[in-house]
Amino acid sequence: MQKQWDIDSLTADIVKRIKKQTLADKNGKLPSERKLMAYYNVSRYALRQALGKLSKNGYIYQIQGRGSYIHEHHDQTNSINQSDLGFTEDLAREGKSIQTVSAFQRIVPFSEIDFSPGNQQFSDDQLFVEIERFRTLENKPYLVEHSYYLPEIVGEISEEAMYGSMFDYLSKEKGLTVGFIDKFIRCELLTESYATFFHLETNMPSLTVRDDSYLREGELVAFSKVYYDYRDATLFMHKKLLE
Amino acid sequence: MQKQWDIDSLTADIVKRIKKQTLADKNGKLPSERKLMAYYNVSRYALRQALGKLSKNGYIYQIQGRGSYIHEHHDQTNSINQSDLGFTEDLAREGKSIQTVSAFQRIVPFSEIDFSPGNQQFSDDQLFVEIERFRTLENKPYLVEHSYYLPEIVGEISEEAMYGSMFDYLSKEKGLTVGFIDKFIRCELLTESYATFFHLETNMPSLTVRDDSYLREGELVAFSKVYYDYRDATLFMHKKLLE
DNA sequence: GAGTGGTCTAGACCACTTA
DNA sequence: AAGTGGTCTAGACCACTCC
The missing domain is CATH 1.10.10.10 (Winged helix-like DNA-binding domain superfamily/Winged helix DNA-binding domain)
Known part of the structure; x- marks a missing residue:
C-alpha cells in the first residue's frame, strides 16, 4: 500500500x-x-x-x-513573515523566544477606546475586554500589544492565557476559530509609557499593525494594535504578480 | 451562442x-x-x-x-492595498492623482549604494542606474522612491519614463515583465533632504517599503526603497487563515 | 436528509519555451 | 516536435451546517 x-x-x-x-x-x-x-x-x-x-x-x-x-529568498532573521503570521504574531519563531513580561486586563466601554475597527461601529456603552501586553524577543523589549475583545464572544479571559498565546487560547479553551484578519500597517509616534518600555524617548516612532480579527463565521471577535520597536521590526511579504 | x-x-x-x-x-x-x-x-x-x-x-x-x-471591509481612503499593489505603488487609485514632481538619475557602482537586495551580492564595481523620485498625492508630498536598476537588463531609462509609471515603462517599452517582488516593511528615521520634502524635521519617522523586483524568469531587475509620509500612509492587507 | 463548501481524480486542450 | 506550465471540464466523495 x-x-x-x-x-x-x-x-x-x-x-x-x-x-x-x-x-x-x-x-x-x-x-x-x-x-x-x-x-x-x-x-x-x-x-x-x-x-x-x-x-x-x-x-x-x-x-x-x-x-x-x-526562489532563494532573504535571511528572515528578525523579520515577520506575513504569510506565516498568526493572530497578532503569536508564533514562536525559529529559535527565538517571545515572552510576555507584563499584562493588564480591564473592562471598558466603547466610548473610552482610542482606536476602532475599520468597518464597524458600536454603541458607546458596548463593553470590551481590554488587554495590554508587553512582550520581549530574546529578553529585549520588542512589542506592545493593545487589544479589545468582544466579551459576548470570548467571555472571560484567564490570567494564564494573558501570558501565553491568545490565538491558541481562543481556539483550545473557547473553541473559537479565527477565519480572517484585516491588517493596517502604519508608522506612529510613541506615547511616554510605551516609549519607556522600549527605552526610547517620547515621540520616537513605532511600526504599528492594526488587526481586525474575524471568526470563521464572519463575526468580529477582536481588534488590536501592536507597536513594534522600529529598530528591530521588519515585516516581510512576497508578492506574486500576473495572476 | x-x-x-x-x-x-x-x-x-x-x-x-x-x-x-x-x-x-x-x-x-x-x-x-x-x-x-x-x-x-x-x-x-x-x-x-x-x-x-x-x-x-x-x-x-x-x-x-x-x-x-x-465581507464589507474598511474604507480604503489613502490606504495602499497590497493585493492591488503594482511595482512601487504606481497605480493611480480611485480618483486620486499621484504625480512625480522631481526626479534624478545617475549611474553608480555598487560600492556607493546605501541599501542592498535581500539575497544577492554584487561586486563593488557593478554599475546600477539610480533613480530618485519625489511624488505627491493630490498635490501634497507623499513619497520618495529610491531605486536601483540593473543596466544590463533595463538599458537606458528615458526622462519621460521617470515622470510616469516605471512599471508600465518596463513592460511596454522594454518588454520586461516583473513576476514577483519581495517586500520588507520598516519604520525609519528621515534624513534632512527627505524630511524637507515632507515638511518634517530631520529624524522624524517614515514608513518604508523595500522592494526586490524580479523578472518572470527569476532574475533580479531592480531593488528600491519607498519612503512614505508617516502621517498619511497606511498599508492594507487581508489575511486568510486555515488554508 | 438535503444542501453547502472542501478536496481530489482523470483527462483534455492551450500557450509558451527549447531544441 | 517535444516538453513545460496554465486553464478548464466532468464527475466523485467528504465534512460540515441546517432543518
Missing part, C-alpha cells in the same frame, strides 16, 4: 525536500509537474495546489514552458 | 455584481456554488478559482456547509 498524500502533507514534503536539497537540480530547477505527479502518485490538481502554495509564499516560481525553480 | 467565461472575466463579473448589489441577498449571502456554476455555465473548478481570488483579497468569505458571504 502506497502512501496517500493530501495537499497539506504534499506541500510539507516538497518544502522538506527543497530544504534538504534533494529535489531540485544544481540550477534550482524542480522536476516537471508530470514527473512529480508520477513520483507522488497524485493528480495534477493536487500537485498544482501544493506548488501554488509554495509559489504564493515565495519558495518557488514557475515559468510557463520552462519549469519550476526555487 | 452563450457567453464563454474565463476565470478573469468571471472574477470581474462577480465583483461587478457584488458592487452593484445584484448578486447577494439582504444578509450578504451569495448563491451557492452549484447555482453560480449553472448561471455562468462554468465548471466547479473555474468558479472556485474565481471565488478563491475574491476570498483571498477579502471581498468574500466562505463557510463550509453554510455558504459564501460578502
Whole structure:
C-alpha cells in the first residue's frame, strides 16, 4: 500500500525536500509537474495546489514552458513573515523566544477606546475586554500589544492565557476559530509609557499593525494594535504578480 | 451562442455584481456554488478559482456547509492595498492623482549604494542606474522612491519614463515583465533632504517599503526603497487563515 | 436528509519555451 | 516536435451546517 498524500502533507514534503536539497537540480530547477505527479502518485490538481502554495509564499516560481525553480529568498532573521503570521504574531519563531513580561486586563466601554475597527461601529456603552501586553524577543523589549475583545464572544479571559498565546487560547479553551484578519500597517509616534518600555524617548516612532480579527463565521471577535520597536521590526511579504 | 467565461472575466463579473448589489441577498449571502456554476455555465473548478481570488483579497468569505458571504471591509481612503499593489505603488487609485514632481538619475557602482537586495551580492564595481523620485498625492508630498536598476537588463531609462509609471515603462517599452517582488516593511528615521520634502524635521519617522523586483524568469531587475509620509500612509492587507 | 463548501481524480486542450 | 506550465471540464466523495 502506497502512501496517500493530501495537499497539506504534499506541500510539507516538497518544502522538506527543497530544504534538504534533494529535489531540485544544481540550477534550482524542480522536476516537471508530470514527473512529480508520477513520483507522488497524485493528480495534477493536487500537485498544482501544493506548488501554488509554495509559489504564493515565495519558495518557488514557475515559468510557463520552462519549469519550476526555487526562489532563494532573504535571511528572515528578525523579520515577520506575513504569510506565516498568526493572530497578532503569536508564533514562536525559529529559535527565538517571545515572552510576555507584563499584562493588564480591564473592562471598558466603547466610548473610552482610542482606536476602532475599520468597518464597524458600536454603541458607546458596548463593553470590551481590554488587554495590554508587553512582550520581549530574546529578553529585549520588542512589542506592545493593545487589544479589545468582544466579551459576548470570548467571555472571560484567564490570567494564564494573558501570558501565553491568545490565538491558541481562543481556539483550545473557547473553541473559537479565527477565519480572517484585516491588517493596517502604519508608522506612529510613541506615547511616554510605551516609549519607556522600549527605552526610547517620547515621540520616537513605532511600526504599528492594526488587526481586525474575524471568526470563521464572519463575526468580529477582536481588534488590536501592536507597536513594534522600529529598530528591530521588519515585516516581510512576497508578492506574486500576473495572476 | 452563450457567453464563454474565463476565470478573469468571471472574477470581474462577480465583483461587478457584488458592487452593484445584484448578486447577494439582504444578509450578504451569495448563491451557492452549484447555482453560480449553472448561471455562468462554468465548471466547479473555474468558479472556485474565481471565488478563491475574491476570498483571498477579502471581498468574500466562505463557510463550509453554510455558504459564501460578502465581507464589507474598511474604507480604503489613502490606504495602499497590497493585493492591488503594482511595482512601487504606481497605480493611480480611485480618483486620486499621484504625480512625480522631481526626479534624478545617475549611474553608480555598487560600492556607493546605501541599501542592498535581500539575497544577492554584487561586486563593488557593478554599475546600477539610480533613480530618485519625489511624488505627491493630490498635490501634497507623499513619497520618495529610491531605486536601483540593473543596466544590463533595463538599458537606458528615458526622462519621460521617470515622470510616469516605471512599471508600465518596463513592460511596454522594454518588454520586461516583473513576476514577483519581495517586500520588507520598516519604520525609519528621515534624513534632512527627505524630511524637507515632507515638511518634517530631520529624524522624524517614515514608513518604508523595500522592494526586490524580479523578472518572470527569476532574475533580479531592480531593488528600491519607498519612503512614505508617516502621517498619511497606511498599508492594507487581508489575511486568510486555515488554508 | 438535503444542501453547502472542501478536496481530489482523470483527462483534455492551450500557450509558451527549447531544441 | 517535444516538453513545460496554465486553464478548464466532468464527475466523485467528504465534512460540515441546517432543518
